[in-house]
Amino acid sequence: MVKQENSERLGPIEPSPSSSSTERTVLNVNDLRTYFFTREGVVKAVDGVSFLLRKDETIGLVGESGCGKTVTCLSILGLISRPGRIVGGNVLLDGKDLLKKSEREMAHIRGRRITMILQDPMTSLNPVFTIGNQVAEAIGIHQRVRGRRLWEKTVEILGLVRIPSPEMRLGDYPHQMSGGMRQRVVGAAALSCRPEVLIADEPTTSLDVTIQAQYLNLLKEVQNQLHVAMIFVTHDFGIVAKMCDRVAVMYAGKIVESARMRELFHNPLHPYTAALLKSLPKLEGRQEWLTTIEGQPPSLLNLPPGCSFAPRCRQVDDHCLEEYPPSVIVSETHTVSCWRAV
Amino acid sequence: MLSTSNILLEAKNLRKHFPITKGFIRGRVAGWIRAVDGVSFSVNRGETFGLVGESGCGKTTTAKLILLLEEPTSGSILFGGEDILALSETRLKEYSKSVQAVFQDPYGSLDPRMKVANIISEPLVVSQALPRKAVIERVKQVLLEVGLEPKSINRFPHQFSGGQRQWIAVARALASEPKVIILDEPVSALDVSIRAQLMNLLKAIQERLGLTYLLIAHDLAVVKHMSNCMGVMYVGRLVEHGDADEIYQHPCHPYTVGLLSAALPANPDAPSAEIILSGEVPSPINPPPGCRFHPRCSHAKGICSEKEPVLRKVAANHFVACHFDLGG
Ligand SMILES: Nc1ncnc2c1ncn2[C@@H]1O[C@H](COP(=O)(O)OP(=O)(O)OP(=O)(O)O)[C@@H](O)[C@H]1O
Numbered sequence A: 001m002v003k004q005e006n007s008e009r010l011g012p013i014e015p016s017p018s019s020s021s022t023e024r025t026v027l028n029v030n031d032l033r034t035y036f037f038t039r040e041g042v043v044k045a046v047d048g049v050s051f052l053l054r055k056d057e058t059i060g061l062v063g064e065s066g067c068g069k070t071v072t073c074l075s076i077l078g079l080i081s082r083p084g085r086i087v088g089g090n091v092l093l094d095g096k097d098l099l100k101k102s103e104r105e106m107a108h109i110r111g112r113r114i115t116m117i118l119q120d121p122m123t124s125l126n127p128v129f130t131i132g133n134q135v136a137e138a139i140g141i142h143q144r145v146r147g148r149r150l151w152e153k154t155v156e157i158l159g160l161v162r163i164p165s166p167e168m169r170l171g172d173y174p175h176q177m178s179g180g181m182r183q184r185v186v187g188a189a190a191l192s193c194r195p196e197v198l199i200a201d202e203p204t205t206s207l208d209v210t211i212q213a214q215y216l217n218l219l220k221e222v223q224n225q226l227h228v229a230m231i232f233v234t235h236d237f238g239i240v241a242k243m244c245d246r247v248a249v250m251y252a253g254k255i256v257e258s259a260r261m262r263e264l265f266h267n268p269l270h271p272y273t274a275a276l277l278k279s280l281p282k283l284e285g286r287q288e289w290l291t292t293i294e295g296q297p298p299s300l301l302n303l304p305p306g307c308s309f310a311p312r313c314r315q316v317d318d319h320c321l322e323e324y325p326p327s328v329i330v331s332e333t334h335t336v337s338c339w340r341a342v
Numbered sequence B: 001m002l003s004t005s006n007i008l009l010e011a012k013n014l015r016k017h018f019p020i021t022k023g024f025i026r027g028r029v030a031g032w033i034r035a036v037d038g039v040s041f042s043v044n045r046g047e048t049f050g051l052v053g054e055s056g057c058g059k060t061t062t063a064k065l066i067l068l069l070e071e072p073t074s075g076s077i078l079f080g081g082e083d084i085l086a087l088s089e090t091r092l093k094e095y096s097k098s099v100q101a102v103f104q105d106p107y108g109s110l111d112p113r114m115k116v117a118n119i120i121s122e123p124l125v126v127s128q129a130l131p132r133k134a135v136i137e138r139v140k141q142v143l144l145e146v147g148l149e150p151k152s153i154n155r156f157p158h159q160f161s162g163g164q165r166q167w168i169a170v171a172r173a174l175a176s177e178p179k180v181i182i183l184d185e186p187v188s189a190l191d192v193s194i195r196a197q198l199m200n201l202l203k204a205i206q207e208r209l210g211l212t213y214l215l216i217a218h219d220l221a222v223v224k225h226m227s228n229c230m231g232v233m234y235v236g237r238l239v240e241h242g243d244a245d246e247i248y249q250h251p252c253h254p255y256t257v258g259l260l261s262a263a264l265p266a267n268p269d270a271p272s273a274e275i276i277l278s279g280e281v282p283s284p285i286n287p288p289p290g291c292r293f294h295p296r297c298s299h300a301k302g303i304c305s306e307k308e309p310v311l312r313k314v315a316a317n318h319f320v321a322c323h324f325d326l327g328g
């Protein structure tokens, strides 16, 4: 308690948006829009997403299935292909817009400066090559080391992600490892080039809880060592509470609320965030009934005008149905898009 | 009255060993996957028994044994006190009607070419010949029961969202007026915002219809919310079972303690339990001797690798298989 009072007196812990914060900003996503032009119509998968990512920091991207989390990440990496297209916005890495880079330049940036860990480790590992081969390849491409030095680096990186006796496991094929180990190997490949930004897209959904706990601890440790900034995609608020410094809540292609992690849990301002947090069953105590959000998440095809959450919102009024709410800056660290907050 | 009269479903020393066959010559068994290896528990009428444990520990296999989708290697299943493996053909049909299931994946478990009416009436018409009109009536009734519109009967599964498909699966499980429903990860594939809807629905129909549930889930908060009693499985065996609240408050088996501490509460102020289990779950092909948990256990002593602990009572309704008294 005392500690908190102190820090309040000393001003916000969050760096002020002065020059010092721009210095620390690694990635600046600004009004990003990625649409899919399908036969059924235009799917506005990402529709005006903005957030900042600072060095050493983890931002959580949370939201339900289909709300645009993965497409946001793939857009940052320049991995959108037809029928999808980035139709607006910019993605600044150290102030330079990635959306203006050529495919060759992007290939260079991917895997060297920004890397990604996917949900299913089997899809990111090639089943016919040994894991030593695959991690070495990731290192070799981006760091130009070869021979004995490359072998040592590979062993070192696998050791970093706690593969036991890595020199012995270099010859293993992916199917010979457990899911937890495979995911650590993928992590090793992603970290091998010491990227500035690591994007982890639900990296633990295929893992058991005890293995997940080990993996999350490991990611945190490695982040502390390498000072990598992280975008952590999840729909699990337990993971958010453990891993993230800030959180952006997505709904139907847009960020509806973003705040410091604790602020979001203690003072959720968007009716969607608040209802979502209330609907979770608790580990302590006994509840008879859970609070629910009625209805289903919307289809991104032909979203109605107005707030996309309006059809499910308990606080909806006429205005909500007509016009999309503006993004309201509630405090330096808390933004929300809701007419109730205007 | 006997205290056991309240028990509706009981598993006694259930085992299921799958053969591992090697080479092209049929019948050469190279080893056994001991998926379920001596599991006993009982479920009270109208209550929910939650089964937790890591992937591959044998939860679904246990469910399949009870559903008669797999034949047990040994052990017995009692339903209302009767051994179902000794039942006559007709009584067996009755049992099949009484025990239904809802699985995790609403895509996989609903035939995409079948209309909702046929999907839901399947468990009904398999076991008895009913006039078409009565079948449709029943289908409409269960649709209403789960809060779907009766006019959905002519639609196909793909015309529903992923979430709604799970409602159809629940309706189907209800069609034959079962007494027990086995819920194998019923909410894991659902969106966060509709999980609470389904959990509330499951609780409401349980109360209304007096149903008994066997709930399998890896989300401990879900099991905690739904269950009266629970069992913790590890490599084919139950290591702890009893009253759910009691186990959450006073977990005794080191594995249960580790499992609970690995659960991440959606609360940044929760004290972080730092008893992270190291290592991985061993294979059920060659489970470790003695206590199967001993290679990962921080309390393990010599006896743990030699002798398999048996379940013993530590409180009124609380049983633990560990050589030591580590109760919390
Ligand atoms: N290739 C594509 N063609 C058409 N629509 C697409 C395509 N890829 C994605 N979408 C649409 O974009 C939307 C956002 O998808 P995205 O994969 O980003 O969701 P997500 O938030 O990552 O969900 P999940 O939690 O299920 O991974 C979805 O509605 C999806 O249908």
Ligand SMILES: Nc1ncnc2c1ncn2[C@@H]1O[C@H](COP(=O)(O)OP(=O)(O)OP(=O)(O)O)[C@@H](O)[C@H]1O
Residues within 6 Å of the ligand: B018, B033, B034, B035, B053, B054, B055, B056, B057, B058, B059, B060, B061, B062, B218, B284
């Ligand atoms: N038909 C089968 N043939 C051979 N092995 C099987 C079969 N079904 C299951 N197994 C094995 O039995 C063990 C237990 O599997 P089961 O599906 O019961 O686990 P579970 O606890 O339900 O896991 P999960 O949480 O991943 O669903 C696993 O090692 C599995 O590979």
Ligand code: SF4
Residues within 6 Å of the ligand: A270, A271, A272, A307, A308, A309, A310, A311, A313, A314, A315, A316, A317, A320, A325, A337, A338, A339, A340
């Ligand atoms: S804008 Fe209106 S409908 Fe949308 S969340 Fe706020 S109150 Fe609800």
Ligand SMILES: [Mg+2]
Residues within 6 Å of the ligand: A069, A070, A071, A201
């Ligand atoms: Mg995704």
Ligand SMILES: [Mg+2]
Residues within 6 Å of the ligand: B059, B060, B061, B184
């Ligand atoms: Mg299973």
